[in-house]
Every structure is written in structure tokens, then in C-alpha cells.
Amino acid sequence: MPDWDLGQLRALAAAADLGTLDAAARALHVTPSAVSQRIKALEHQVGAVLLRRERPVRPTAAGEPLVRLARQLDALTEDATRHLAAPRVPRVPLAVNGDSLTTWLLPALAPLADRVVVELVREDQDRSAALLRDGSVMAAVTAERTAVQGCSVEPLGVMRYRPFAAPAFRDRWFADGVGRAALAAAPVVVFDAADRLQDRWLERAGVDPLAPPRHLVPASADFATAIRLGFGWGMLPDQQSDDDVAAGRLVLLDDGSGVEVPLFWQQWSLRTQALDAVADHVRRGARAALGGAARPAAP
Template sequence: MRIPAEAAETLAAIIDEGTLDAAARRLRITPSAVSQRIKALEQALGRVVLVRSKPARATEAGAAVVRLARQLALLEHDALADLGAGEDDGAPVSIPLAVNADSLGTWFLAPLARLADRHAVVFDLHRDDQDFTAGLLESGTVMGAVTSRAEPVAGCRSVPLGTMRYTAVATPAFAARWLPDGPTVTALATAPVVYFDRRDDLQAQWLARRGVEGAAPPRHYVPASHDFATAVKLGLGWGLLPGFQSDEELADGRLIRLGGPPVDVPLHWQQWNLRSPLLDAVADEIVAEGRAVLTRA
């Protein structure tokens, strides 16, 4: 049994673009040809590889094929570089990566910009909570991920980056209104709090340490890192912010600490355990940046 590289590339294009029609435009073939390639692949494997939903998604068998397609594209890029073809002679290779919102909004883009200056590469970033980005590695959706998971995903290697430290903060006006006697249990149960989304549990962790039920206070949901920080700085509610987004305001008094221990989130870089000069360069830049700017345990 063999998996044709053309069929694997086609399945990966469908997953990236979301539909067969969009994949056909990217591959410059007809939608009928795309469908025929997938049908032939499924017949050859004896398994369904694609769920034709909106957006389309790979089955477990399809995820393995997508992973193969991404590995082949990366190895082809490296081989051409070794042959002296030059990175500028062909289309940039696409590197899909997963990253949590706060890393993306603070330190993660700088190393990618340096990489793009030196290599013919484009990045396809998938944003998810750090507790869930490892799942995108397991499915083959991405080649590397910033994750809170230390144990390597199967077929991957894991390197510690450092710790993202979060401190509970609020504006002085918010504290005067909602926490006039300080962050007491009673006051925290009624003071509005800002959450990133419904999977965000950082504020609940901090509240639990203060003896407050996490579901008690009213919540604002602001699902973007910069906008989340802005909401806290505008006094919409209190929240946990990393130093990247709060040190300046704490220094000049625009924000105040609410006390209690910080919430530390250890971060790791995981990527496919595939020897590739380009993927190794990506890892080197991201790990170096993370270790330079994140808190060391």
C-alpha cells in the first residue's frame, strides 16, 4: 500500500482551505479532480479520510495523511536547499504552528519575523488555549506548538520555554468601587471579572485560592489577548495579566495589584521529531526568544 504524494497534498489543501472548491483554486485544478483524488485515496486505504463538513475536517486516518503531506513538503524544501536551488526559486514553504493567545499577543511574533527575513517561509498560526494546542500536534494540523504540556506528544520532542506569570490587577477606580475594603471574599463574589473565554480558568484558580467560588462573580468574556488587557485597563473588570501587559501600568499607578500569589503557567515548545534544518531553525528562534523573555522557574 502506498499513499500518493499528490493525494496527500490534496487532502492537506482541503483541510487548510476548508472546502474542496477552495482547495481546487489553490491547487489550480477542478473541484471534480480534487474529489476524484480523495475518492481514489480512500479506496486505496480502505478508510474514510475526509468529513465533508463546513469546514471540512480530517478523520483520524486523514490526519495521518495530512501529517505525511506536511512532512513531505518540509523535506522537499530542505532537499532543494541542499541542492543549491535557492529558497527564492520556489514558493515559500508553509509552516503551521499553534500558540496560546497571550504568547501570540506579546512575544511570539518577533522570532517569526526574524525567520521570515532569512527563509522563504510563511506561517499559518492556529490560536488556542495552551492546554489544548498539543491536540493540534496530535492531529497533524500543526508542526509545532507552544503548550503547557511537558510530556512529548507521540512523535514529537518537548523543550521548556519558561513560565508566563499572571498577576491579578484592576484599575484604582474599579477597586475603589467594587473592592473598597480590599479583595475580600464577599467583595470578590460580586466584583465583575474579565475572562478570555469559557475555557479560561486562570481567574477561577486565583479566586479558589482566595476561597471564592469561581462561578460566583459576574463575568465579561473578551476573547482576544490585547482586547482582554484593554478591558481590564479600562475598568470593565479585574483580571489576571502577564507582566508584558501590565508592568508599565503598575509602575505608573494606572493599575494596582489585588494581592495573592501569581498564577504561573509553564510553557513548552513541542514540534515534530523530524530532522529538518528549517524546522530546527524555527525551534531555535522560538526557544531562544521564550527563554529570554519568560520567567525562569
């Protein structure tokens, strides 16, 4: 097993995070030459180029696991230091899809706010696993059911999305029913270019997803607001639409099952008290909001 030098690993991670050797040097309080020498020594030990020397610098495929290792070692060091020195609030970077963030995740994590610094990175549930692979986050709420290398995975539950519209929008565009011709003409609200929820529902209805005009609104709360204001129809999770339906601000276009998105919890396969606490609260929140078969954190 290699005898890793923590200073070399930190130099590599700092360069990858900050984009230049100069910025890494400032963060580590050393010279750029020292950062370069540490990275070269690590490359010599591994026998591979670990950093692409471009602007910004980026880790190579061989470098990505070592960047992740550096971040994991820092997390473990921070966890140990908390028990040996003056109390310091631990940090847990976490990727989460916008709809979970808007609906159930923040209430789930609120009880930890005075004990853990949670750094939330909003990322689509289909893409958040990439942040685990490069070590940018320690855990993720993701649609990826296959465990990222070095991570564990477990199901959280299912978010069900159904098509909603403002009453006036429905009356204008679907006066004769929600048929193919009307769906091909009625404007639709999508989150961003990667959002396929509306496309999947249109395809199920036999409509070309590229036919209707598309409004892009890349923020979960604003996405729902755009639908309420009549920009177009769109897919919303039950947790985000129930109050608006009860108040008459939204109407359901189809009473079918909608589109179901299974969510999973992936986290680094290491143990820190802070990460364990975050995972346990996420499981509880998912069980309450999604009906997931959440289990408590292992002792």
C-alpha cells in the same frame, strides 16, 4: 512500509484544508473527479474511509494522520527545493497563546523575518496541541506537557499570572480589602469561555467563580486595556503588567504567587532548517522572558 503517493496525499490534505473537492481541485489545478479518484485510491490502499463526505468535508480519525503526513512531506520537499532551485522563503505555521504573542514571542522571532515566513495561529495554550494533532501547524507554544504523537516536547518556562485592577476599581470594589464578599460581587474580566485563570484564583480564595459578573474580552492586548479602563479585575502575566504598575495604571490585588502556567514547545519530529531556526529563536526568547532552561537546537 506503504509506498505513499504524494499526489493522493496532497489531494486528501487539500480537501481537508479547503472543505470541498471542488476547492481542492482548483488549488491543485486538476478536476474534481481527479481529486475524488486520488482520495478513493488512497482509501483503497489504507482500507479505511479517510474523508467524511459532508459540508465541509473533514478527515476521519484514520485520515488525520495522513493529512499530517502530507503537510510534513510538503515541508520536507520545500526544504529540499530551497537548496536545489531558486531561493524561496520557507513557511512555518506556528500556534501560540495570545499572551506569549503579545509579550515575548514576536521579539524572539523578529530576527528571522527576512528568512522565514511565520504563520502565527493564535490559540489558547491549553488547546493549541489540537492543531498539532491534525497537522495544521508544525509547532506550538502550549501548556500540553505530553508530546502529541509524532512530535517532540520540551519545557520553555513558566508564565506567572497575578490579579490586577485599575486603582479606581480597587478603591470602589475593595475599599475594605480583597475578601470573599467583595470578590463575589466585583466584576471580572475573562478572555473567553475557556479561560479559567480567574476561576482558579477565585477558587483558591474560596469564592464561587460563577458568582461575579464577567466581561469577555477575547484579545490579549484589549484584555489588559479593559482592566486598565476599570471593566473589572483580571489575571495578567508579569511581562504584560510591569509597565502599567510602574506608571500607576494598575495595582496588584494580592501579593501571593498568583497562578503559574508552564509552557512547552512542541514540534513535528522532523528536521528542516526553517523549523530548526524558529525553534532556536523561541527557546532563546523563552529563556530571556520566562526564565526557561532553554537549550540550543540540535545540530
